[in-house]
Every structure is written in structure tokens, then in C-alpha cells.
Amino acid sequence: xxxxxxxxAGEHGSAGSVREGVVASVEGxxxxxxxxxxxxxxxxTRAGLPAALERGQAAIDAAAASGxxxxxxxxxxxxxxxxxxxxxxxxxxxxxxxxxGVVKSVGGGAVVDAEWYDAPTFYFTNPHTLVGSGATVRxxxxxxxxxxxxxxxxxxxxxxxEGRDLSPEEAGDHVFGYAIFNDWSARDIQAREMKVRLGPxxxxxxxxxLGPWIVTADEFAGRHDDEGFLPIGMEVxxxxxxxxxxxxxxxxxxxAELVAYASRDSxxxxxxxLGSGTAGNGGxxxxxxxxxxxxxxxxxxxGDEVVMxxxxxxxxxxxxxxxAPAPEISRARPRPRNRPAAVVx
Numbered sequence: 407x408x409x410x411x412x413x414x415a416g417e418h419g420s421a422g423s424v425r426e427g428v429v430a431s432v433e434g435x436x437x438x439x440x441x442x443x444x445x446x447x448x449x450x451t452r453a454g455l456p457a458a459l460e461r462g463q464a465a466i467d468a469a470a471a472s473g474x475x476x477x478x479x480x481x482x483x484x485x486x487x488x489x490x491x492x493x494x495x496x497x498x499x500x501x502x503x504x505x506x507g508v509v510k511s512v513g514g515g516a517v518v519d520a521e522w523y524d525a526p527t528f529y530f531t532n533p534h535t536l537v538g539s540g541a542t543v544r545x546x547x548x549x550x551x552x553x554x555x556x557x558x559x560x561x562x563x564x565x566x567x568e569g570r571d572l573s574p575e576e577a578g579d580h581v582f583g584y585a586i587f588n589d590w591s592a593r594d595i596q597a598r599e600m601k602v603r604l605g606p607x608x609x610x611x612x613x614x615x616l617g618p619w620i621v622t623a624d625e626f627a628g629r630h631d632d633e634g635f636l637p638i639g640m641e642v643x644x645x646x647x648x649x650x651x652x653x654x655x656x657x658x659x660x661x662a663e664l665v666a667y668a669s670r671d672s673x674x675x676x677x678x679x680l681g682s683g684t685a686g687n688g689g690x691x692x693x694x695x696x697x698x699x700x701x702x703x704x705x706x707x708x709g710d711e712v713v714m715x716x717x718x719x720x721x722x723x724x725x726x727x728x729x730a731p732a733p734e735i736s737r738a739r740p741r742p743r744n745r746p747a748a749v750v751x
Contacts, residue, residue: 503686511696650688
């Protein structure tokens with residue numbers, strides 16, 4: 407089953423009415439069936455996957471019985487939004503081949519640091535700048551705009567519970583569904599930030615695409631290999647030219663282990679989004695720049711269209727917009743290192 411969020415075409419901001427519901431295929435045409443009681447996709451993740459599937463099917467059945475299904479909007483008539491409003495977004499770096507290329511791009515040879523193999527690593531990015539498929543992405547002023555081809559899982563409750571200190575087996579039950587994730591990156595800004603040994607921040611948090619919808623985990627039942635990986639194809643195209651192609655099963659850890667690690671001494675809650683990290687073999691331009699020793703293919707620029715497709719999920723499309731001017735922030739000012747003699751509370 408597929409769950410989505412959308413806004414009617416031509417409506418923007420708070421003036422537009424956001425709808426949430428289920429995507430139903432009617433004679434080969436995808437139609438969007440809104441929940442008529444205010445149920446949100448985030449509510450479904452709190453209810454858990456079995457209840458969500460029942461709620462989605464009930465909405466389709468009711469629309470079909472009333473004749474509303476044939477009148478439900480089609481994808482071409484709406485603006486797709488990120489399919490869930492997440493509490494948090496974690497993004498891992500789980501593809502060894504991607505790490506090899508990026509390490510080389512910053513002058514580190516092609517050897518992956520031993521620490522990468524010890525445990526999954528992730529960072530938190532901005533849940534408030536997620537965009538949907540079809541949105542124009544406004545980057546910061548950058549000379550090295552890049553895409554990142556990823557798959558994300560959305561977390562659901564199990565028996566009404568969030569996930570704390572989960573085992574991989576328990577964590578797998580908390581995977582509510584899957585979506586395509588594009589972690590847009592300004593590589594020059596990111597490189598400066600990482601030299602401070604913190605981040606990334608402004609090189610990443612201007613936009614991430616999540617969509618086009620959530621495909622529920624039951625759709626992939628029986629497709630995992632013996633180690634828990636999903637061998638499904640992924641590809642990315644820029645202006646119609648295929649740049650990268652990979653298998654999701656080339657991750658270093660399956661999603662169940664990523665979710666378990668995220669919950670260690672912590673918590674994952676319904677609606678959380680966890681990205682796989684960038685695929686290898688051209689999953690981003692930065693990897694290719696590192697392998698080729700030059701900016702080839704060129705960095706993204708205004709007007710470029712980036713399309714990502716993942717087997718069993720669908721595709722997302724975004725066009726790069728123009729960077730907007732931003733106010734300058736001054737360099738750090740030298741400060742005298744005086745200290746108080748005492749501090750009185």
C-alpha cells in the first residue's frame with residue numbers, strides 16, 4: 407500500500423489545503439483517496455502497520471462504494487508533499503563504495519577509515535526543509551551542488567510502542583515503509599564545515615527530497631536476502647542522462663541493524679525517517695569527482711532536472727532553482743580571554 411500527502415495544484419503555502427491519504431490504482435491510473443476524518447500519515451505510523459493497512463483499505467473501499475474513487479484526483483493534478491511530517495531525520499553513510507569515492511575526493515586516497523566498519527554512522531538533518539517530488543529546490547550559493555541517491559525507512563509503532571534499545575529483529579518490525587530520499591548537498595560548503603570537525607550543517611540542511619510516497623513494508627515481504635538486505639535497483643538521472651545505478655543490497659548493514667543502532671541508548675519514534683546514505687557507482691557526483699580527479703560530470707546548476715528511481719517504490723523528480731542571495735555573516739572576531747574571578751548565581 408502507498409500513503410501520500412498532497413496539495414491541490416496551483417495552491418501554495420497556508421492557503422492550500424493539504425490532504426493525506428492512500429494512493430489507489432484504478433485501471434492503471436493512480437488516484438489519491440483522502441482520509442475523510444482528518445487522519446494523517448503520522449497518525450498511521452503511531453497506530454502501527456497492521457492498523458494502517460486496514461485504515462487505507464477502508465478508505466479505498468468507502469470511496470469505491472460511494473463512486474468517489476473514480477473522481478479522486480490523479481497525480482498530475484496535485485503537488486506531492488513529503489509523505490510524512492517526521493519528528494526527526496537521521497541519515498546514515500552505509501555504502502562502502504560511496505565512502506571510497508568521497509574519501510578520494512578530499513585527498514585521502516581511496517582507503518575507507520577503519521572506523522567506518524565498526525558501526526553505522528549517521529547525522530541529523532533538518533525535518534523542516536523536506537520537499538516532495540516535483541518541487542523546485544532552491545540551493546545556497548554554491549559552486550558544487552550535488553544530489554545523493556538514497557532510500558529511507560519510516561518508523562512505525564509496534565503494539566503502540568516506540569523503539570528503545572532494539573535488537574535488529576525487533577527493529578525490523580518497526581519499519582513501517584520505504585521512500586526515496588535525495589539528500590541534496592553543497593559540497594564546497596560541506597567541506598569547509600567538516601574541517602571544523604562538526605556538521606555537516608548548511609551544506610546539507612537547505613533541502614532534502616522524500617517521496618513520492620511511503621510504500622509499506624509488507625510490499626517487500628519475501629524480497630529480503632538471507633542477510634536481511636533488499637536487492638532492489640536504484641538509479642539517478644540528470645537531464646535524462648543516467649549518472650548512477652546500484653543495488654540497495656550493497657549497503658554495509660541492512661536497515662534493521664541501522665534502526666537498532668539508532669535506538670541504542672536512545673529512541674526511534676513513529677514517523678522518524680532514517681536514510682540509507684548515498685548509493686555507490688555514481689549515487690552522487692562527489693563520488694565520481696573523487697574517482698576521476700575532476701568535476702565530471704559538472705556540478706548541478708539552475709534548470710537541471712534530477713530524477714531518481716527505485717524498484718518497487720517509484721520515482722522522484724526535482725528541478726534545481728536559482729540560489730537566493732543571503733546576508734553576509736562576518737568572520738569570528740578576536741576576543742580577549744578574560745575570566746571572571748567568581749560566578750554568583
